[in-house]
Every structure is written in structure tokens, then in C-alpha cells.
Amino acid sequence: MLTQKQIDEVRKKALTYFEKAGIVLTKEEKNNIEVVDFGLGDLEHTGLELVIYVNIDRCCAKELVLFPHQTCPEHRHPPIEDKSGKEETFRCRWGKVYLYVEGEPTENPQAIPPKGREHTYTVWHEIVLDPGEQYTLKPNTLHWFQSGPKGAIVSEFSTKSRDETDIFTDPDIQRITKIQG
Amino acid sequence: MLTQKQIDEVRKKALTYFEKAGIVLTKEEKNNIEVVDFGLGDLEHTGLELVIYVNIDRCCAKELVLFPHQTCPEHRHPPIEDKSGKEETFRCRWGKVYLYVEGEPTENPQAIPPKGREHTYTVWHEIVLDPGEQYTLKPNTLHWFQSGPKGAIVSEFSTKSRDETDIFTDPDIQRITKIQG
Secondary structure (H helix, E strand, O other): OEEHHHHHHHHHHHHHHHHHOOOOOOHHHHHOOEEEOOOOOOOOOEOEEEEEEEEOOOOEEEEEEEOOOOEEEEEEOOOEOOEOOOOEEEEEEEEEEEEEEOOOOOOOOOOOOOOOOHHHOOOOEEEEEOOOOEEEEOOOOOEEEEEEEEEEEEEEEEOOOOHHHOEEOOOOOOOOOOEEO | OEEHHHHHHHHHHHHHHHHHOOOOOOHHHHHOOEEEOOOOOOOOOEOEEEEEEEEOOOOEEEEEEEOOOOEEEEEEOOOEOOEOOOOEEEEEEEEEEEEEEOOOOOOOOOOOOOOOOHHHOOOOEEEEEOOOOEEEEOOOOOEEEEEEEEEEEEEEEEOOOOHHHOEEOOOOOOOOOOEEO
């Protein structure tokens, strides 16, 4: 669980990354950067900071910040009602991202899962994204990603996002951040 | 109709805008910037330069460049087959954009349609987008847009794009660029 003070500090830090990448946000967006610790209480290693630009009936765009070596843990977007899972493209805007998906495992992958949670990472086909590079996931594909030593900013272009329905491999994860009252 | 030489020059010019905005493209994207003159042969006033990052079954993301006072002419995205029209959000990344949609006309709007084509512009509700600001169009809404004096870069997040089916108010417009052999 995060305190409001922690969230405010993380938002400030995330802003410095948007600034470095030359990405302009409105005041409202700056004040509402979503801080996600996945309920593990170890945001430095497992976490994500994001701005949702738009998430309407049929499409969604987000800007994600990853601090250095921060990991968005392994998950997939299952089919909902009559729709196949979320169709999702990651485009690296700044920094470097290591993305892992189902497929032939990569020898000596460059990212290391957060300590103590290694057993919850099962897919190891590595895709390296430098600025301007992107990758489109097939719906319902298991995936996780980690930034390089500078951190990263990643644009996500997708169909409607329903984060609360994501399925994580790690049974201890709670996708929706709880704030300590 | 544009010549290959013209297209190459316009691509180079568009690249300088991407650089100013700090947007990184791959070499392949740089070499394939789409240059659209809408068949009017007056690209300086009516035209668009764009990179399509992704356009798959259910979603699409583009980066648009507008040179100073360049106009993307009035059009709408009609329903296709069983799908309602394209769901589209414009987010200004750099420069300034004047967007016009159906609605209460704005007194003294700030953009002027290209000379000789004024009669093909019918919607005048003005939305001004500075960097970080965005607007989501309802599907099948008539709209057009023009950049301010510096030009602009605009991210477009949408459902699948089918540019060839767009309906333009100006009967002389051809959406797909023809290159002189």
C-alpha cells in the first residue's frame, strides 16, 4: 500500500522523465499521474507510472514511465465478453525497454526479474526497444517488460483498456493501487 | 500530382519538425513519411505529412506534421460495414492546431481555409490545441484542422484507419496521393 506522500513524490520523479523526453502534459495530467505498485510494496523494482490520454469505447492511448530497471510484471489481457483480448502496441519514446513475450526463450536475457519474485516470470523471448522502435502484441499474450539503466518512456496504443481484468502470473499482485488513508 | 523529387523534399522538411519536437523515428519510417496533397496540387496550403505507427485490426496510431498554416481539409469517417465510424483523438505534441468540428460556430475563427477552396469548409466550431491538449471526435463528425504559424505535430489515436473511405466536402479532393511517373 502506498501513502499519498509517496505517490506525490513518485509523480514528481515521473515528471522529470516526461520533461527529459520532451513530452508535454497538461496540469491536470501532471497532478493525476497513475502510480502503480501492483500491491507488492516494492515500487522501485516492480512498478509503473502512467498517464492515460484516452480510453474510450474502442481505443486507448497511454504514456508509460519506467524508472531505471523498474519492471511491469508478467500478465496478459484476456478476452472480455465477446471481444478478443486487448490489441496492444508498445513504442519506445525514450530510454530503453526489454520486452518479454511467449516464444523461443532468449539465451542470456538482459533483464532480471525483481528479487524474490523470479518464479512469477515464465516467458523469456526478448525484444529490445530503443527510441522509435515498437512491438505489437497478439491479444492475450503473456508479457512483461523492464527498462534499461536510464529508465524509459513507452507509448502504448491499444483497444479499450480494462486494467482491472488483467491476469498476472504472480498471485500476490493487485493491479489497482491502494492508497493508505 | 506530386513528383518523387517533391515528395523527397517534403519528407526532409517534415523530418526537421519531428526533430524539433524530439520525436524519434526509425530509418524506415523516415524514408516512408506519407506526403498527402489531397490531389489539389497546393501542398503548401492543403496537405499533410504523416507516419503511421500502427494500423491493425482494431487500432491505429499516427503522428501528423502540419507545416505553418497547412490545412487538412474538411472530411468525416463514415461507418464501414457493421462498424460505426472511426473513433479518433487528436493530441497536440508541438506547435498549435486549430480544429473545427460541427457545433456552434465560433465568431472570428483563427484559421482561414486555403484560397479558392473556402466554399468547401462548412463547420466552424473552433477548438484550439496547444502542446499537451487533445480532443476526441465523435465518429462520423465533419472536421478539419490547420496549424498555427510555427506548424504543428499532432498524435492521432484511433480505431482502424481506412483513409481511402474518408468523405471530403471538397469534391475535387483525392485522398490517396498520386506520384508522377
